[in-house]
Amino acid sequence: MQAFSLCPAAALRPLRGVLTDIDDTLTLDGRIAPEAWRALQALQAGGVPVIAITGRPAGWSEQFALTWPVAAIVAENGAVLLSRDAQGQLLRDFAQDEVTRAVNFERLQGCAADILQRVPGSRLATDSAGRLTDIAVDHSEHAHLPPAQVAEVCALMREHGLRATVSSIHINGWIGEHSKWSAAQWAVPHRLGLAFVADEWVYVGDSSNDELMFEHMPLSVGVANLQRFLPQMHWRPSYLTAGERGQGFAEMATALLAARQGEAA
CATH class of the missing domain: 3.40.50.1000 (HAD superfamily/HAD-like)
Structure with a gap:
């Protein structure tokens, strides 16, 4: 670089x-x-x-x-x-087609609920209402999650079969390639x-x-x-x-x- x-x-x-x-x-x-x-x-x-x-x-x-x-x-x-x-x-x-999105949406909501229950201090991103195909947990936009909790959220997303990435503000999880x-x-x-x-x-x-x-x-x-x-x-x-x-x-x-x-x- x-x-x-x-x-x-x-x-x-x-x-x-x-x-x-x-x-x-x-x-x-x-x-x-x-x-x-x-x-x-x-x-x-x-x-x-x-x-x-x-x-x-x-x-x-x-x-x-x-x-x-x-x-x-x-x-x-x-x-x-x-x-x-x-x-x-x-x-x-x-x-993804509409049927796939509908099935995935239910799985995504289940994963989000599990994260909120199991990771202290976790909060969904404030823009979550506009999300159609993924979930996002806030770590630096309006909330703060320390690195250990960020890693825990990523691990739970993967446990639910989601892909997980960390942006400058959110932890994003979705289903699909x-x-x-x-x-x-x-x-x-x-x-x-x-x-x-x-x-x-x-x-x-x-x-x-x-x-x-x-x-x-x-x-x-x-x-x-x-x-x-x-x-x-x-x-x-x-x-x-x-x-x-x-x-x-x-x-x-x-x-x-x-x-x-x-x-x-």
Whole structure:
């Protein structure tokens, strides 16, 4: 992992688009940072599509899919693809069929109840009402769980047959093989009509919930606040920005657009 300032323009110039996490990559305390907003606008104006992939629920993400300058948002760690049609109306696609989602929903609620009963201090995320395909336990957004309890929640999720990941704010659990990596492979062709080639995209993230993308993406960038997760991570991004959150994302976007402009010149 190197400082992003060392990333050569030649590595950025061929990129077709940006994949990014949302919480604490674009946002601070649930609100998009001004620097990140301007960066998204600049990327859109420069013809660089952005697809956001988040552990946040579909209900929370829908308004952003309608109003942010992004091509799509994939919510719930790869389960729900949200985008706009030509008339600006919301499109919603799912990685699993309706019957599977209904069966899984009952199992998820059972797991959530077990966690709340067995892990002292555990609380479901305040955005849980908008979740369609997963559960989330708050560890740093509006509540605090120490590392031992975070590990206990993850273990209970796996005991119930869930996949479990830890983001900067939540512990997410879901049933199925979908992930942020499968989201990229799904969203790019489905939304943009392009074959997904990992070499043609950069991924930007901030936590261990992004580790799968850091593993699979040849070019990945962590914003500076990722550093608090590094001791728990096996896979790290290629580069680390100097700025945290939205400032770090803007740092990447500015360099990418400058590299493309250099090619045009």
